[in-house]
Amino acid sequence: MPEHGHGHHGHGGQMTPEQQRQMIEQEIRLARNLGQIKHKIVVMSGKGGVGKSTVAANIAETLQAMGYNTGILDADIHGPNIPKMLGIDMLEEEFNQYQFDAFKNIVEGDLAGKDLTDDEQREIIESRKEQYKHSIFPVVAPSGLKVMSMAFLIDSLDRPIIWRGPQKTGAIKQLISDAHWGKLDFLIIDNPPGTGDEPLTVLQTIPDADLVLMVTTPNVVSQEDVLKCVKMVELMNIDKIGLIENMAYYICPHCGEKLHIFGEGNGEVFAEEMEITYLGDLPIEESVSQSPLNDATISVLDPKDEVSVRFRQIVADIKKEFLD
Numbered sequence: 001m002p003e004h005g006h007g008h009h010g011h012g013g014q015m016t017p018e019q020q021r022q023m024i025e026q027e028i029r030l031a032r033n034l035g036q037i038k039h040k041i042v043v044m045s046g047k048g049g050v051g052k053s054t055v056a057a058n059i060a061e062t063l064q065a066m067g068y069n070t071g072i073l074d075a076d077i078h079g080p081n082i083p084k085m086l087g088i089d090m091l092e093e094e095f096n097q098y099q100f101d102a103f104k105n106i107v108e109g110d111l112a113g114k115d116l117t118d119d120e121q122r123e124i125i126e127s128r129k130e131q132y133k134h135s136i137f138p139v140v141a142p143s144g145l146k147v148m149s150m151a152f153l154i155d156s157l158d159r160p161i162i163w164r165g166p167q168k169t170g171a172i173k174q175l176i177s178d179a180h181w182g183k184l185d186f187l188i189i190d191n192p193p194g195t196g197d198e199p200l201t202v203l204q205t206i207p208d209a210d211l212v213l214m215v216t217t218p219n220v221v222s223q224e225d226v227l228k229c230v231k232m233v234e235l236m237n238i239d240k241i242g243l244i245e246n247m248a249y250y251i252c253p254h255c256g257e258k259l260h261i262f263g264e265g266n267g268e269v270f271a272e273e274m275e276i277t278y279l280g281d282l283p284i285e286e287s288v289s290q291s292p293l294n295d296a297t298i299s300v301l302d303p304k305d306e307v308s309v310r311f312r313q314i315v316a317d318i319k320k321e322f323l324d
């Protein structure tokens, strides 16, 4: 079994038998849940604000619209804004109700059409409770995309989430091991930015990622941060890495000319130097930016928009370069 990051925090020796049992059970759930997912794509960036979540959300919605059964895991525990980008914001209380309803649906499905005594019914209900006691049921967006985010586990949007060190990686790992996706063609993971403990935990917990997608902006400073990310991913023995350059140019609304505000071609040169795959650029465009009026991604709101077309092209290239 691959090492899943335990040992990394050095608590292996001090665990009680009960803690050891729990850890092994979590590993089993992890293997079982991830085993049902055909392709896993981790989206990363050197730093925040470059459009990592925007790219992750649009790629997930694009795959879903193409007919793939897709999930998105928002592992960015400090800024979990995927639900907002998809228009399915919900806080702890509503999420708990959602969990209850999801469980009820499963049980009702199991009981339907069977002629059972009260005792037999109770027995099935109890066994399902045991079976799903660790399961976190993803929220299903209007498109059918399945979503799990740390944002669902907090009780107020304006309260910052304060995490202590080991809690952070523990929470991330739990989200990955216990989200009950069922069978998926694709899982997109929005990783926290940078090269710290948290993004590392995601890579360790999903050691068989098909692809790591780096998102950057064309300025050189942003690229230096990506360089560190690429090095970290390569140290994890993942060699399938793609680069998307976001906010690369601006289309003049008057003449339609492409204005490369931060310089042209940087991403491509950089990808070549790093020996990673360049997957193209995206314009900076109002329709892409998230406003209170846009409670869905551009890919869903306007599939004909130039940026939505670009996302379909990027997905096609990802399939061609990495999956076929």
Ligand SMILES: Nc1ncnc2c1ncn2[C@@H]1O[C@H](COP(=O)(O)OP(=O)(O)O)[C@@H](O)[C@H]1O
Residues within 6 Å of the ligand: 045, 047, 048, 049, 050, 051, 052, 053, 054, 055, 081, 246, 247, 282, 283, 284, 285, 286, 288, 289, 290, 291
């Ligand atoms: N290509 C783009 N054009 C316009 N706005 C964008 C673009 N990409 C991202 N944004 C906006 O920039 C902000 C940061 O993007 P976000 O995806 O949250 O970044 P990150 O996840 O890297 O922190 C958001 O308000 C988002 O709507």
Ligand SMILES: [Mg+2]
Residues within 6 Å of the ligand: 052, 053, 054, 076, 079, 081
């Ligand atoms: Mg983000």
